[in-house]
Amino acid sequence: MKRLIAVFGAGNPTREEYNLAAEVGRLLAVRGYGVVCGGLFGVMEAACMGAKEAGGLTVGLLRTYNRAEANSYVDVVIPTGLGDARNVLVATVRTDGR
Numbered sequence: 001m002k003r004l005i006a007v008f009g010a011g012n013p014t015r016e017e018y019n020l021a022a023e024v025g026r027l028l029a030v031r032g033y034g035v036v037c038g039g040l041f042g043v044m045e046a047a048c049m050g051a052k053e054a055g056g057l058t059v060g061l062l063r064t065y066n067r068a069e070a071n072s073y074v075d076v077v078i079p080t081g082l083g084d085a086r087n088v089l090v091a092t093v094r095t096d097g098r
Contacts, residue, residue, distance in 0.1 A: 004036040009043025021046035029056025036093050039070040048073035061086045
């Protein structure tokens, strides 16, 4: 895996947005990237689904402490308890050792 790429989007997307997010996740995975997101539903679920179906790694940083809230496509669940502030973590995750 090269790096994790952050994916953000609506929790209640249109069908077209959901399908596009799944395609983004798939394309990232086939190019060797993992997906990191808030780990819940909507666009986050779709991107994780696409990545996971293509063999990629998925990481979800949850807004609560409840691991069970993650969508079923998240490989690595990180319950933060930070609410929406967890988006700062999603956007700044580094996998290059710096």
